[in-house]
Amino acid sequence: MSSLAARYRRFAALRLWLLAAMAVVLCATLALDLATGPSGMPFADVVAGLLQPASLPVEQRVILWEVRLPYAAMALLVGASLGLAGAEMQTALNNPLASPFTLGLSAAAAVGASIAVVSGFTLIAFGENLAVPLAAFVMAAAATLLIQLLAWRYGATVDTVVLFGIALLFSFEALLWLMQFIADSNALQQIVFWTMGSLARATWNKIAIVAAVLLACALWSAANVWSLTALRAGEDQARSFGIAVERLRLITLLRVSLLAATALAFVGTIGFVGLVGPHIARLLLGEDHRSYLPGSALAGALMLSGASILSKTLVPGVVLPIGIITALVGVPMFMALVLSRRRGV
Amino acid sequence: MSEGLELRHLSAGYPRRPVLEGLDLQCIAPGALVALAGPNAVGKSTLLKAIAGLRPVHGQVLLDGTDLATLAPRERLRRVGYLPQALPQASSLVAYEAMLSALRASRADLGRAQAEAAIARVFATLGLEALALRPLNELSGGQRQMIGLAQVLVRTPRLLLLDEPTSALDLRWQLQVLQAVRTQVTEGRTLAVIAVHDLNLALRFCDRIVVLGQGRPHNRLLAAGRPAEVLTPALLRDAYGVRARVERCSLGHPLVLADEALSPDDDIP
Numbered sequence: 001m002s003s004l005a006a007r008y009r010r011f012a013a014l015r016l017w018l019l020a021a022m023a024v025v026l027c028a029t030l031a032l033d034l035a036t037g038p039s040g041m042p043f044a045d046v047v048a049g050l051l052q053p054a055s056l057p058v059e060q061r062v063i064l065w066e067v068r069l070p071y072a073a074m075a076l077l078v079g080a081s082l083g084l085a086g087a088e089m090q091t092a093l094n095n096p097l098a099s100p101f102t103l104g105l106s107a108a109a110a111v112g113a114s115i116a117v118v119s120g121f122t123l124i125a126f127g128e129n130l131a132v133p134l135a136a137f138v139m140a141a142a143a144t145l146l147i148q149l150l151a152w153r154y155g156a157t158v159d160t161v162v163l164f165g166i167a168l169l170f171s172f173e174a175l176l177w178l179m180q181f182i183a184d185s186n187a188l189q190q191i192v193f194w195t196m197g198s199l200a201r202a203t204w205n206k207i208a209i210v211a212a213v214l215l216a217c218a219l220w221s222a223a224n225v226w227s228l229t230a231l232r233a234g235e236d237q238a239r240s241f242g243i244a245v246e247r248l249r250l251i252t253l254l255r256v257s258l259l260a261a262t263a264l265a266f267v268g269t270i271g272f273v274g275l276v277g278p279h280i281a282r283l284l285l286g287e288d289h290r291s292y293l294p295g296s297a298l299a300g301a302l303m304l305s306g307a308s309i310l311s312k313t314l315v316p317g318v319v320l321p322i323g324i325i326t327a328l329v330g331v332p333m334f335m336a337l338v339l340s341r342r343r344g345v
Numbered sequence: 346m347s348e349g350l351e352l353r354h355l356s357a358g359y360p361r362r363p364v365l366e367g368l369d370l371q372c373i374a375p376g377a378l379v380a381l382a383g384p385n386a387v388g389k390s391t392l393l394k395a396i397a398g399l400r401p402v403h404g405q406v407l408l409d410g411t412d413l414a415t416l417a418p419r420e421r422l423r424r425v426g427y428l429p430q431a432l433p434q435a436s437s438l439v440a441y442e443a444m445l446s447a448l449r450a451s452r453a454d455l456g457r458a459q460a461e462a463a464i465a466r467v468f469a470t471l472g473l474e475a476l477a478l479r480p481l482n483e484l485s486g487g488q489r490q491m492i493g494l495a496q497v498l499v500r501t502p503r504l505l506l507l508d509e510p511t512s513a514l515d516l517r518w519q520l521q522v523l524q525a526v527r528t529q530v531t532e533g534r535t536l537a538v539i540a541v542h543d544l545n546l547a548l549r550f551c552d553r554i555v556v557l558g559q560g561r562p563h564n565r566l567l568a569a570g571r572p573a574e575v576l577t578p579a580l581l582r583d584a585y586g587v588r589a590r591v592e593r594c595s596l597g598h599p600l601v602l603a604d605e606a607l608s609p610d611d612d613i614p
Contacts, residue, residue, distance in 0.1 A: 003461075003465060004441070004461075004465045004468060004474060004477055005461035005464070005465060007477065007478065008441045008477065011439070011441075011478050094434075226446050226449035226450045227450050229438065229442065229445075229446040229449075229450075230443075230446035230449075230450040232434070232436040232437075232438045232443075232446075233433045233434065233436065233438055233443040233446065233447070233481065233492075233493075233496065234429070234431060234432070234433045234434040234493075235434075236429035236430075236431045237429060237431075237433055237447070237493060237496060238450070239399060239429075240397065240399070240422065240427040240428070240429055240497070241422065241450045241451040241496075241500075242418060242419040242421075242422035242423065242450070242451050243450055243451075244418070282437050286437045286438065286439060286442070287436050287437040287438045287442075288438065288439075288442045288445075288446075
């Protein structure tokens with residue numbers, strides 16, 4: 001009979017293998033994502049173009065390096081950011097329905113973007129490329145700060161915070177409709193397109209920003225990994241271990257808002273990933289945050305990377321907005337996963 | 346400097362509505378298992394939280410001569426292990442991870458081998474090895490209560506404060522838990538205060554009992570001492586409003602037998 005510690009180590013090792021397998025699958029989807037697109041490009045050319053850019057004709061090199069690679073990298077990073085943000089949010093608020101989407105962060109970002117479009121702020125200041133993401137980020141960050149202020153000022157319980165977030169979601173949706181109502185037809189089109197979510201706005205500068213924020217937040221959450229895990233056994237329990245639960249919650253929400261607002265600002269509304277990524281990770285890996293957090297990030301990246309492939313292949317010759325794909329294809333897949341799990345147990 | 350636990354003029358509760366006021370308790374020496382009894386809502390949980398430092402208090406809690414209020418919250422909760430009344434929540438965490446996180450989050454200084462040894466020891470004591478790799482959401486309420494207790498015992502605090510640790514347990518597990526706590530307290534020369542409703546468990550396992558009673562304007566200490574001496578029909582009537590007997594069983598141990606609840610009209614002094 002082996003010792004308890006040895007049994008647990010074998011159990012934990014299995015999870016590490018699962019994480020590694022997810023990473024391998026992610027590499028495969030990334031490759032497939034690069035290989036698909038309206039202009040056919042043989043897979044061998046993609047590999048050659050990545051290793052030796054000079055070996056491809058200029059036209060193909062531009063498609064690979066300025067279109068496909070930024071799209072694919074953005075899908076991966078935004079998916080990972082939203083997955084990680086959703087996972088931390090669900091733990092901090094002790095609610096499996098919490099996500100940047102359900103608590104109004106996406107809606108806030110959309111309002112910010114629409115204000116920038118309608119007000120003509122884009123023309124005056126930094127140009128459309130930066131002004132819209134900036135306004136979206138500011139609004140999403142403001143929404144989370146508002147939620148945090150409530151939690152901190154009134155010592156609100158997590159359920160109150162969640163309810164407040166849902167109320168915010170509806171308020172921001174109303175504001176979004178208002179902006180659409182007063183927008184002229186050109187602006188309206190821009191707003192609607194933004195709210196569908198799209199990777200078409202990816203540039204290397206934006207990718208660098210999202211990657212830097214993701215890396216910083218991932219390292220930051222690693223410092224809290226045991227406290228967050230302990231919180232899953234119960235709030236009173238965590239408090240009795242000497243964990244300052246209120247402070248941990250505030251810090252975690254702050255990190256989530258930074259992650260989600262940055263990701264959403266550059267790609268628009270992508271709802272489903274932040275909610276479902278963590279659920280997939282939980283089903284596969286449990287809730288020890290040492291594997292749950294990276295697992296959620298990987299699951300989110302996988303989902304968005306897969307959605308990116310589908311967005312290019314579902315209707316030949318057309319790239320559909322990725323926000324539509326994540327919801328339409330992701331929801332039935334997720335339901336199947338949940339139901340199969342229920343039957344299995 | 347006196348070893349043990351002492352309360353000096355302790356008041357606790359909510360900011361505008363103190364539940365307990367002016368509680369004094371003479372020093373209880375290490376190695377003692379103390380029962381905390383009294384009717385519902387009398388402030389047993391409040392008192393335990395106050396001692397743990399999770400509720401603001403007036404007055405002093407002295408542990409081995411140190412006023413606990415002078416310690417940083419983390420240091421205080423290292424010496425004082427508090428088991429909340431709420432069961433651990435039914436999450437996807439496996440029991441072993443609940444234990445690991447309890448240790449890691451509270452004692453960063455502990456090495457991996459030490460942590461593994463501590464967890465193995467507590468799981469063996471409580472007979473929980475079979476549950477180690479099961480997620481909490483597949484365990485019964487009683488099993489989760491055992492994991493919650495294990496999370497406290499594994500940190501080997503100087504003072505254990507257990508809020509109704511046996512409320513969800515069957516007969517066998519009630520005994521197993523009390524025996525495990527008894528052993529840890531006696532062998533480690535530590536202290537434990539256990540809020541209980543089952544007075545017969547207190548009679549069987551505890552060295553001392555502290556009984557709280559309703560009072561106006563605040564609840565108060567009704568009695569403290571050896572369980573067999575403190576628990577009398579008169580005290581049970583005062584504390585709980587019941588007509589009760591204390592009789593000896595065939596083995597000679599005293600047992601509390603409650604006969605009927607007295608109505609408020611009955612003459613309760």
